[in-house]
Amino acid sequence: MKNLKLKTALLPLVIAMPVFQASADDNVSKAQLEKQLEVISKRIAALESAEGKAEKKSDGKTQFNVYGTLRPTFGVTSGDSEDVWDVGDALSRVGFATSRELGNGMTAFAKGEFKVNIQLNGDFGEARKAYVGLKGDFGRVAIGKQATMQYNIIADPVDIFNRASTPLAYDDASPFRQQQLVSYSKSFGNLAFSMAGQFKKEDSLNEGSDLFNAGVKYSGDGFTLGAAYLTKDLAGIDENTFGVSMSKNVGDHYVALSYQDIDRGGNGQDRSSLDVVGAFKISDSYKLKLGYSNFADDLGAAETAEVTRINTTLEWHLDNDFYTFVEYQNNNFKEREDNNQVMVGMRYNFDYKF
Incomplete structure (x- = not known):
């Protein structure tokens, strides 16, 4: 033409x-x-x-896609003292991803993903992910803001609800995405190994990394089993976290569990998180999600954030990319005022490849 x-x-x-x-x-x-x-x-x-x-330069070696998900919510949080109504946001975001074949079995890739603050002015917020990498027979290397191994292996299997604070117990305890990461991963059949280090010159407490995270995950026949170790420097102490997760698809249903033990050297600073979730297909249009979580610490009554949560969500899937939901959550704090949350929301996903 x-x-x-x-x-x-x-x-x-x-x-x-x-x-x-x-x-x-x-x-x-x-x-x-x-x-x-x-x-x-x-x-x-x-x-x-x-x-x-x-035209030869764009002969199919380069792929590009724009994707996103918009998730507005409206609900009420009821406590003993007051009810608070709010329009919120369940982690809306937009992003782009691109890759290019370089030959010799190597591929370059990049991703940028940014928050959309629907609960504010609808502005673009901070970057969720921003990295560039290279992959091939040697594995995968990336530099920039990325998800931690702790999230990918421990939290992701139980991250199924339509809210910002999820996974329910993990959210109180561990990192999601971290800037200034250098990561490496490689798969050996059904077994995947990954590790990452964070290097922040302005905050370094030593000559090495400020954070080191490594993990391994087995995947096969609708089943996953993973373990991860995280260590990072804090003011005066080191934090060491060990976590395990497992998930299983049973027909159209799904169940998953994750647990973390977080060691901060005792003195009331140790913590743990437990998440158990399930998603059950009622029909082609309806899905029921259930969750139980517990975050525990050793702090005294005046400082503890210990809480047990129960979540029930009903989703109505009108299309693969659009559904509505109603969600109830009970938050039972050890020392703080308990509350109940009820919210409805919509979720629209899009992903266009070029």
Whole structure:
């Protein structure tokens, strides 16, 4: 089509030749006009050749997609003292991902993902992910803001609810995405190994990484089993976290569990998190989700954030990319005022590949 347009652009010149010949003055000969036409023809041929080369550069080796999910919510949080109504947001975001084959079995890739603050002005918020990497037979290496192994292996299997604070217990305890990460991962059949280090010059408490996270995950026949270890520097102490997770698909149903033990050197600072979830398909349009969680610490009554949560969610799937939901959650704190949350929301997902 592009070549046709270029050739079509030449037609007015060809049609106009007789006119040029008839109206040419004594200083312009037929030979000169033909020479000018020849120059124009060569120029068009050069443009066609350049277009051909440009098309070869995008011969399917490069992939690009724009994706996102918008998740507004409306609900009420009821406590003993007051009821609070609020329009909220369940982690809406937009992003792009691109990759390009480099040859020799290597592929370059990049991703940028950003929050959409529906509960505020609908503004773009901070970056959730922003990294560039390279993968091949050697594995996968990436640099930038990424999800931790602790999230990918321990939290992700139980992250099924439509709210910002999820997974329910993990949210109180461990990191999700971290900036200034260098990560490496490689799969060996059904077994995947990954690790990452965080290097923040301005906050470094030592000459090494500020955070180190490593994990391993087995996947097969609708079943996953994972374990991860996280260590990071805090003011005066080191935090060491060990977590395990497992998940299982049973037909159209899904169950998962994750547990973490967080060691901060005792003195009331140790913590733990437990999440147990299930998603059950009622029909082609309805899905029921249930969750139980417990976050525990060793702090005294004045400081403890210990809480047990129970969540029930009913989703109505009108389409693969659009559904509505109603969700109830009870938050039973050890020392703080308990509350109940009821909210409804909508979720629209999109993913366009180019």
